[in-house]
Amino acid sequence: MGKEIERKFLVRSADWRAQVTRTTVLCQGYLSTDPLREVRVRVVDDTKAFLTVKAKRPGPERAEFEYPIPVPDARELLAHRTGRLVEKRRHHLATSALGEWVVDEYTGACAGLVVLEIEWADVEDTSLVLPPWVGEDVTGDRRYSNAALATEAGDESTAS
Numbered sequence: 001m002g003k004e005i006e007r008k009f010l011v012r013s014a015d016w017r018a019q020v021t022r023t024t025v026l027c028q029g030y031l032s033t034d035p036l037r038e039v040r041v042r043v044v045d046d047t048k049a050f051l052t053v054k055a056k057r058p059g060p061e062r063a064e065f066e067y068p069i070p071v072p073d074a075r076e077l078l079a080h081r082t083g084r085l086v087e088k089r090r091h092h093l094a095t096s097a098l099g100e101w102v103v104d105e106y107t108g109a110c111a112g113l114v115v116l117e118i119e120w121a122d123v124e125d126t127s128l129v130l131p132p133w134v135g136e137d138v139t140g141d142r143r144y145s146n147a148a149l150a151t152e153a154g155d156e157s158t159a160s
Contacts, residue, residue: 103115
C-alpha cells in the first residue's frame with residue numbers, strides 16, 4: 001500500500017517552464033468521488049492506464065492503491081464515470097527542492113487552471129521553500145481537487 005502526502009498551489013506565472021524535464025498528457029475520470037474513498041481511472045499519453053483507489057486517513061496523508069489496467073478497459077470504465085473528464089498536461093520539473101514537483105496545466109472544461117503539486121514521503125519535513133512563481137496554497141480547498149473538477153459543474157471560474 002502506498003501513501004500520498006501532497007501540497008497543492010496555484011501558479012502565478014510561466015517561469016516554471018524552464019525546469020520541465022518531461023510532459024505527459026492525462027485524461028481521467030472518477031467512478032466514485034466520495035471524499036473518504038475516491039476511485040479514479042487515468043489514461044496516460046494514450047499508451048498506459050491505471051485504476052487508483054484513494055482512502056482518507058487522519059491527517060495530511062491518504063492511502064493510495066494504483067494498478068495498471070489495459071487502455072481499452074480504461075476507456076470502457078471512463079464511459080461509466082461520474083461527472084466529466086479531467087484533461088491536463090502534466091509537466092515534471094527538475095528541482096533540488098523537497099519531493100516530486102509537477103505542474104498540471106488543465107485543458108478541456110478546466111482550461112486556464114494551472115496548479116503545482118508537490119508530493120513527498122515525510123510529513124514532518126517542513127523545509128519547503130517556494131519560488132516566486134508559486135501562488136496561493138490551495139491544499140485543503142476541495143474546489144481544486146480533481147474529483148471536484150470532474151463533478152462540480154458550478155461556476156468554473158472559482159477554480160481558475
